[in-house]
Amino acid sequence: MKKAVVLINTGSIYAADRSEYLAFMRRFLSDINVVKLPLWLKPLLFRLILPLRSSRILSHYKSIFTDKGNPYFIYSQNLVDTLNKDTDDFDFYQAQSYSRPFLKDVLVALKSKGYRADDIIFIPLYPQYCRATTQAAMSLIKKTLREVFINISEPYNFHCIKSYCFDDAYIKALAASFKDHNLGDHIIFTYHSMLKESIASGDSYQKECEYTTQSVCKALMLNPDKISHTYQSPAGLRQAWLGPFLDEILIELAKDGIKHVTVIAPTFSIDCLETLYEIKIENQKRFIEHGGQRLEYIAALNDSNDHTDLILHLLQKYTEQM
Numbered sequence: 461m462k463k464a465v466v467l468i469n470t471g472s473i474y475a476a477d478r479s480e481y482l483a484f485m486r487r488f489l490s491d492i493n494v495v496k497l498p499l500w501l502k503p504l505l506f507r508l509i510l511p512l513r514s515s516r517i518l519s520h521y522k523s524i525f526t527d528k529g530n531p532y533f534i535y536s537q538n539l540v541d542t543l544n545k546d547t548d549d550f551d552f553y554q555a556q557s558y559s560r561p562f563l564k565d566v567l568v569a570l571k572s573k574g575y576r577a578d579d580i581i582f583i584p585l586y587p588q589y590c591r592a593t594t595q596a597a598m599s600l601i602k603k604t605l606r607e608v609f610i611n612i613s614e615p616y617n618f619h620c621i622k623s624y625c626f627d628d629a630y631i632k633a634l635a636a637s638f639k640d641h642n643l644g645d646h647i648i649f650t651y652h653s654m655l656k657e658s659i660a661s662g663d664s665y666q667k668e669c670e671y672t673t674q675s676v677c678k679a680l681m682l683n684p685d686k687i688s689h690t691y692q693s694p695a696g697l698r699q700a701w702l703g704p705f706l707d708e709i710l711i712e713l714a715k716d717g718i719k720h721v722t723v724i725a726p727t728f729s730i731d732c733l734e735t736l737y738e739i740k741i742e743n744q745k746r747f748i749e750h751g752g753q754r755l756e757y758i759a760a761l762n763d764s765n766d767h768t769d770l771i772l773h774l775l776q777k778y779t780e781q782m
Contacts, residue, residue, distance in 0.1 A: 463619075464575050465550045465775060466566060467540065468597050469585045471559030472532045472732060476518045476525065478511075485510050487558040493596035495655075524736040532732045538763035539730070539771075546768055550581075550775060557600055567608040577609040581619040581778065583771065585729040587630055588651070588668035589623035591658055598622065619782070621774050623664075625672045625726075629773045633766040634672070634726055635679040637758050644720030644756060646686050646713055649673040651727040652734065653691035653701040666702060672726050688713070692725075693734050710743055714750035721747065724758040729767070731760045 470488070473480045486506055489495060497505065521530070528534055536554045543552040555566040570580060584597040598620060606612055624630050651669045659666050673689045676682075690709050694701035706723075713721060723743075725735050735757065744755040761767035 463550050464570050464580045465552045466555050466582050467585055468555045471556030472530055476521045478514050481514055484559050491596050493599055494592045520737045535730050535762040542768050564604050571608055577605050583621045587625040588665055590665035591663050594622050621778050625668050629770050631675045631679055633770045634676050636766050641758055644722045645718045646721045648688045648723045650690045650692050650706045650725045653694045707743055710747045711750045714747050714752040719753040722756045728760045
């Protein structure tokens with residue numbers, strides 16, 4: 461039997477629906493790998509803060525949805541469909557940690573087709589390792605495998621490809637995504653911000669983000685004076701999160717007379733609210749309001765040939781070592 465490959469990512473919402481959004485956020489923020497919330501804060505967050513914010517956030521989602529729905533799910537499914545067409549060596553599936561298709565449903569379906577736990581390879585689509593993303597996915601995988609394949613013995617090491625930013629094929633794929641773009645006056649690499657507390661405890665995320673920026677710049681021979689390395693999407697007090705922040709750097713550049721910036725967000729393998737709204741709409745507006753003229757966003761790898769080639773390369777490399 462061929463190996464099954466499950467591409468797992470965070471998830472999103474299928475419709476700009478309040479109840480679906482609140483359920484998604486409850487699942488996401490209840491994961492202790494993502495954030496450890498004080499007990500007193502949970503009722504306040506789930507019953508007051510998130511409901512109050514929901515109308516504004518749902519308007520953001522509506523601004524990026526197409527006639528076919530949420531681009532995040534369209535790209536995710538297209539990626540799986542393309543991989544299944546490109547190779548007969550594996551069967552590919554998508555799973556999400558906090559939304560449909562839920563990992564448990566995917567594994568139940570695989571079990572019904574005759575797959576054993578050892579027949580499945582997981583790829584968390586997070587190029588840079590982080591406790592809040594990669595480790596969260598791996599914890600969910602281990603827990604769900606035990607629930608679905610109840611005869612798993614302990615300790616159990618499942619097949620998983622993680623933290624692939626050090627692979628030259630990943631850097632090559634990112635570099636290739638620049639080819640159809642006018643690089644403008646300045647290039648910004650932006651990554652999802654993470655809590656400084658997590659980095660201080662030994663999380664390698666910051667180092668892996670910096671390695672990614674440096675490696676792509678080296679591959680493309682970019683002028684370091686025209687490069688900024690930033691983070692985005694902090695929640696709460698900014699002092700607690702990795703910076704410098706994308707929105708602040710954009711304002712500084714605009715005030716310094718930079719008119720055209722190009723932004724790439726390597727931490728996102730699939731375009732989502734943080735890229736399609738926060739970068740392309742919100743931050744572009746902010747840049748122009750402060751004197752800039754154009755923000756050009758380089759799309760995530762999504763369902764591109766470069767992405768499928770990368771995944772097949774990672775699988776070949778991994779299976780040769782099994």
